[in-house]
Amino acid sequence: NQISNTVGVLLNAGSGTFNAQTTYPVSSSPVPVAVADVNSDNKPDIIYASYASNNTGVLLNTGTGTFNAQTTYPVGTNPGAVAVVDVNNDSKPDIIVANQGSNTVGVLLNTGNGTFNAQVTYPANGTPTSAVVVDVNSDSKPDIIVANQGSATIGVLLNTGSGTFATQIAYAVGTSPNSLAVVDVNSDNKPDIIVANSDSNTISVLLHC
Numbered sequence: 001n002q003i004s005n006t007v008g009v010l011l012n013a014g015s016g017t018f019n020a021q022t023t024y025p026v027s028s029s030p031v032p033v034a035v036a037d038v039n040s041d042n043k044p045d046i047i048y049a050s051y052a053s054n055n056t057g058v059l060l061n062t063g064t065g066t067f068n069a070q071t072t073y074p075v076g077t078n079p080g081a082v083a084v085v086d087v088n089n090d091s092k093p094d095i096i097v098a099n100q101g102s103n104t105v106g107v108l109l110n111t112g113n114g115t116f117n118a119q120v121t122y123p124a125n126g127t128p129t130s131a132v133v134v135d136v137n138s139d140s141k142p143d144i145i146v147a148n149q150g151s152a153t154i155g156v157l158l159n160t161g162s163g164t165f166a167t168q169i170a171y172a173v174g175t176s177p178n179s180l181a182v183v184d185v186n187s188d189n190k191p192d193i194i195v196a197n198s199d200s201n202t203i204s205v206l207l208h209c
Contacts, residue, residue, distance in 0.1 A: 002029050007046055011065050026070055027053035036084040036093045037061075039114025049079035049097050056082060056095055060114055073108055075119050077101030085133040085142050086110075088163025098128035098146055105131065105144055109163055122157055125170045126150030134182040135159075136191050136208065147177040147195055154180060154195055154206070174200035184208075 001008055005028055008021035027050035034047045043061035050057065054077055057070040076099025083096045092110035097119070099106055103126055106119035127150030133142045141159035146168070148155055152175050155168035174197025181194045190208035197204060 002031060002051075005030065007033065007048060007059065007067075009046075009065065009067070022066065024059055024067055024070070026050065026057050026059075027055055027072060029053070030057075031080055032082040034082050034084045038084065038093050038110060040092070040112075045114065047082060047084050047095060049075065049082040051078050051080060051100075054079065054099075054101075056097055056108065058095075058114065058116070071115065073116050073119070075099055075106045075108070076104045076121060079106070080129050081131040081146075083131050083133045087133065087142050087144075087159060089141070089161075094163065096131055096133055096144060098124070098131040100127050100129055100149075103127065103150075105146055105157060105165075105168075107144075107163065107165070120164070122165050122168065124148055125153050125155050125168060128155070129178045130180050132180055132182045134191055136182065138190070145180060145182055145193060147173075147180045149176050149178050152177065152197075154193060171206055173197055173204040173206070174202045176200070177204070 006023040010018040029052035031051045046059040055072040059067040078101035079097040080100045081098035095108040097106045104121040108116040125148040128146040129149040130147040144157040153170040157165040176199035193206040195204040
């Protein structure tokens with residue numbers, strides 16, 4: 001809930017209907033949200049990014065569908081996208097954020113108990129607005145793909161294997177790309193990139209070569 005600065009949870013009543021939301025206070029302007037078990041207790045936790053407070057927050061699940069107060073971690077300016085994926089092959093999900101205002105991608109490695117190290121940043125190519133984490137080069141290491149709204153490009157940051165990433169490779173797309181998906185669209189077992197370009201009113205498809 002971006003205006004009220006809360007995260008809301010609506011528990012399923014069991015018939016496809018939902019109970020009224022329970023809200024949890026978070027930092028200003030929570031925009032993206034993800035759900036993943038970050039502390040290996042088989043209970044999904046809530047991870048979000050605060051666009052105005054320049055942090056990411058983690059609300060650990062108590063086990064009854066309620067959540068503890070958030071723990072926050074500083075990131076770059078205006079984080080507008082968040083993904084939670086194990087990027088260093090230690091079976092612990094890490095946090096990846098796209099920092100629009102500082103033109104960086106931030107990676108916060110999981111320490112193993114649901115807390116996170118300080119972010120390591122990688123330059124993006126101009127106002128990264130969306131981020132997806134997928135293995136695009138078939139080396140069993142998840143890579144980072146971002147939509148760079150300010151430069152009309154998408155960037156691919158290949159995983160070096162230790163949770164660090166190579167300098168991004170940029171590919172031209174339409175004007176103001178603001179969301180993307182990565183999936184094999186031509187049945188060659190190689191993930192392709194699909195981008196929505198808001199100002200040029202187009203969809204770009206980049207086939208994996």
